[in-house]
Amino acid sequence: MEAIITQQEAKRHPMDNLLRMDRMPHIWCPGCGIGNAVSAFADALDKLEYNLDKLCVVSGIGCTGRVAGYIKVDSFHTTHGRAIPFATGIKLGNPDIKVVVISGDGDLVSIGGNHFVHAARRNIDLTVICVNNFIYAMTGGQVAPTTPTPAYTTTSPFGNFENPSNVPQLAEAAGAVYVARWTALHMRRLTYSIVDALKKPGFSVVEVISPCAMYYSRINKLGDGLDMMKFYYDHSIIKHGEPTDHLEIDYQKEIIVGKFVDRERPTYSESMGKWFED
Amino acid sequence: MKANPRDVFTGTYYIDGDVAAAYGALAAGCKFLGGYPITPSTEAAEAFARKAPYVGAQFIQMEDELGSIASVLGASWSGKKSMTITSGPGYSLMMENIGLGAAMEIPFVIINIQRSGPSTGVPTSTGQADIMQSKWGANGDYEVIALAPESPQESFDFAIKAFNLAERYRVPVMFMADECVGHMTEKVVIPDASEIEVEPRRFYQGKKEEYIPYRRDQDLVPPIVKAGDGYHLYITGLTHDERGYPLLDHRSLPKIEKAKVIHKKSTNPYLVDKIRKNKDEIIEMQEDHLEDAEVVIVSYGITSRVAYRAFEQARQEGIKVGMLRLITVWPFPDDRIAELAKKVKGFVVPEINYGQIVFEVDRCSHGKANTILVPHGGASVHKPDDILGAIKKIVKDNKKYEQVIEYTTTLEKTIFKGSLTEKIKK
Numbered sequence: 001m002e003a004i005i006t007q008q009e010a011k012r013h014p015m016d017n018l019l020r021m022d023r024m025p026h027i028w029c030p031g032c033g034i035g036n037a038v039s040a041f042a043d044a045l046d047k048l049e050y051n052l053d054k055l056c057v058v059s060g061i062g063c064t065g066r067v068a069g070y071i072k073v074d075s076f077h078t079t080h081g082r083a084i085p086f087a088t089g090i091k092l093g094n095p096d097i098k099v100v101v102i103s104g105d106g107d108l109v110s111i112g113g114n115h116f117v118h119a120a121r122r123n124i125d126l127t128v129i130c131v132n133n134f135i136y137a138m139t140g141g142q143v144a145p146t147t148p149t150p151a152y153t154t155t156s157p158f159g160n161f162e163n164p165s166n167v168p169q170l171a172e173a174a175g176a177v178y179v180a181r182w183t184a185l186h187m188r189r190l191t192y193s194i195v196d197a198l199k200k201p202g203f204s205v206v207e208v209i210s211p212c213a214m215y216y217s218r219i220n221k222l223g224d225g226l227d228m229m230k231f232y233y234d235h236s237i238i239k240h241g242e243p244t245d246h247l248e249i250d251y252q253k254e255i256i257v258g259k260f261v262d263r264e265r266p267t268y269s270e271s272m273g274k275w276f277e278d
Numbered sequence: 279m280k281a282n283p284r285d286v287f288t289g290t291y292y293i294d295g296d297v298a299a300a301y302g303a304l305a306a307g308c309k310f311l312g313g314y315p316i317t318p319s320t321e322a323a324e325a326f327a328r329k330a331p332y333v334g335a336q337f338i339q340m341e342d343e344l345g346s347i348a349s350v351l352g353a354s355w356s357g358k359k360s361m362t363i364t365s366g367p368g369y370s371l372m373m374e375n376i377g378l379g380a381a382m383e384i385p386f387v388i389i390n391i392q393r394s395g396p397s398t399g400v401p402t403s404t405g406q407a408d409i410m411q412s413k414w415g416a417n418g419d420y421e422v423i424a425l426a427p428e429s430p431q432e433s434f435d436f437a438i439k440a441f442n443l444a445e446r447y448r449v450p451v452m453f454m455a456d457e458c459v460g461h462m463t464e465k466v467v468i469p470d471a472s473e474i475e476v477e478p479r480r481f482y483q484g485k486k487e488e489y490i491p492y493r494r495d496q497d498l499v500p501p502i503v504k505a506g507d508g509y510h511l512y513i514t515g516l517t518h519d520e521r522g523y524p525l526l527d528h529r530s531l532p533k534i535e536k537a538k539v540i541h542k543k544s545t546n547p548y549l550v551d552k553i554r555k556n557k558d559e560i561i562e563m564q565e566d567h568l569e570d571a572e573v574v575i576v577s578y579g580i581t582s583r584v585a586y587r588a589f590e591q592a593r594q595e596g597i598k599v600g601m602l603r604l605i606t607v608w609p610f611p612d613d614r615i616a617e618l619a620k621k622v623k624g625f626v627v628p629e630i631n632y633g634q635i636v637f638e639v640d641r642c643s644h645g646k647a648n649t650i651l652v653p654h655g656g657a658s659v660h661k662p663d664d665i666l667g668a669i670k671k672i673v674k675d676n677k678k679y680e681q682v683i684e685y686t687t688t689l690e691k692t693i694f695k696g697s698l699t700e701k702i703k704k
Contacts (some may be wrong), residue, residue: 014400014584020512022524023598027526052508052510053314053506053508053510054506055505056505056506058352062310068512068514069512069514069523071511071523072510074505074506074509074510074511075510075511075512075513076355076505076511076513076514077512077513077515077516078348078351078378079348079374079375079377079378079513079516079626080514081344082344082345082348082374082375083344084310084345084380085341085344085345085348085349085352086348086351086352087352088312088338088345088348088349088352088547089312089348089349089350089351089352089353089354089355089356089360090308090352090353090355090356090505091352091356091359092310092336092338092349092353092356092359093309093310093336093352093353093354093356093357094356094504094505095356096506097356097505114341114342114344115341115344115345116342117323118345119343145657224444272697276331
């Protein structure tokens with residue numbers, strides 16, 4: 001009898017209890033990879049069997065900034081670049097809460113770059129999921145700090161000549177204890193990586209390379225979301241433990257993915273607790 | 279509710295206004311300070327950092343003011359009474375998240391020890407030129423409460439008041455001291471905890487399933503919950519409805535319909551209404567000899583102490599002067615000024631800027647009385663003689679209404695041989 005499921009149950013989405021179904025459909029375009037990151041995150045929560053009451057998701061602004069609105073936990077959609085300090089406040093205010101920052105490359109590395117660096121230095125117990133789509137998509141496809149040379153964007157109409165950021169290298173240099181990178185194609189590996197990052201005490205960073213079918217691919221004539229996925233399939237190379245200075249992403253060249261940093265450093269709370277012990 | 283005895287450092291002290299503000303915040307139950315060093319506010323953060331471990335409070339020096347204010351908002355959602363401490367340029371950096379705080383209706387306090395500006399200005403000297411910024415600083419429509427202490431004792435008292443108001447109305451409260459008050463050392467009496475009234479956070483009491491984040495009580499203020507309690511909040515800086523959900527789900531509607539939906543469902547009108555409709559409860563001022571006054575001095579912060587000297591001199595000379603000192607600068611006591619304007623010859627408004635509150639006074643007097651500004655460029659305080667001169671000018675000239683008159687101070691006389699405006703005209 002148990003095997004029979006009712007029609008109502010069949011209609012239920014397996015992630016119903018993790019997502020705000022009353023806010024669906026979401027705002028993301030067809031072919032976008034942010035949904036994959038959200039699925040992987042939700043799946044990771046499921047695997048960890050976390051108490052969802054004690055979990056907070058904080059987002060900044062941008063396409064990925066909207067993630068906060070679709071995950072059914074305490075979620076905060078804050079100002080541009082300020083997701084990490086906002087999350088820091090929650091974490092310090094109530095250390096029992098597990099705080100996760102899910103935001104985009106522009107939000108975390110450009111306008112919020114300073115906060116990213118200093119939260120990693122302090123080793124605040126946060127997990128940061130950085131969805132990197134190489135572009136400012138919410139505002140219509142402008143050049144980002146991660147845009148590879150010489151990709152076209154609406155504000156680099158002659159191609160981008162700036163050096164792009166290398167997010168894992170930045171995270172490692174600043175002091176993050178766990179750094180990994182996957183693409184939106186590597187769903188299983190990404191999920192397990194998020195599980196690892198959530199379990200790791202301290203500042204952990206998971207970069208998710210994600211297709212932006214509407215702007216990045218279109219402007220650069222790279223096809224749709226599926227074509228980008230095929231590209232990831234052909235060009236991503238798993239190299240665990242690769243030195244982070246080898247991880248720069250060139251335009252339409254190989255993308256090195258894997259887990260690059262997994263080390264022990266005392267977290268902010270541990271250091272503080274020890275300091276004031278006596 | 280009475281203050282927790284652990285948080286109150288009862289005793290008689292000889293401390294400056296900055297330190298007194300920190301002690302006041304602790305007494306009010308503040309448990310989180312995210313700050314960044316900036317003259318002349320550092321003494322407050324230092325005092326807080328010294329005391330924090332003893333009262334279970336937390337101090338973190340963030341990487342910048344953008345981070346400080348964001349951490350304060352986060353900490354406040356975690357259930358802690360929170361604040362930040364800053365001055366001029368740091369205050370400017372915080373504006374964006376003051377807007378977020380107002381939109382999310384987060385209770386928190388900003389201690390701004392004002393210095394001369396604009397920009398870096400004169401970091402170690404006084405100013406009162408952030409008063410308009412405190413009301414209008416962030417983008418969009420919202421209301422805040424601002425307090426202006428005039429002594430270290432008031433620094434302590436008003437810090438408690440600031441937290442009480444913030445918790446009561448779920449609103450950012452600006453503690454607008456000036457450098458003079460911040461760095462002035464005087465006797466401060468910290469009473470016993472049993473004598474300090476503290477507003478507890480107004481947590482939601484009903485059933486968890488029935489909780490709607492922005493459903494308001496009769497007084498237009500929604501009760502609050504904290505993160506980590508299983509309410510699964512969604513809180514956003516986007517214009518939202520009662521549930522906290524962004525009002526963007528109607529984008530398929532034609533523009534006019536969309537405007538209607540947003541107008542009907544948005545919580546935005548309440549951001550101003552909850553303050554404007556409760557203003558009689560919020561507004562506080564100190565009045566002196568207003569019954570028979572012909573001229574009224576309207577002042578706030580350190581300037582009111584200088585003004586008192588002028589007030590006494592004028593009374594000795596037989597001029598009927600009254601004092602109106604703003605304790606809450608925002609919301610502004612519109613009705614009281616309008617009422618006074620009907621029966622007095624004029625208002626004298628000394629402030630350490632080139633005219634901010636004076637225009638509010640002029641606006642509220644509805645052309646019934648003249649308003650004279652005694653300006654000051656900062657770096658020091660007014661000379662009482664200048665304020666006295668302005669009082670006499672109103673009495674002597676006894677003119678029909680004209681727009682804000684600028685009094686030529688002795689400083690301007692000596693430097694420019696006349697007022698600055700006249701100098702430019704020449």
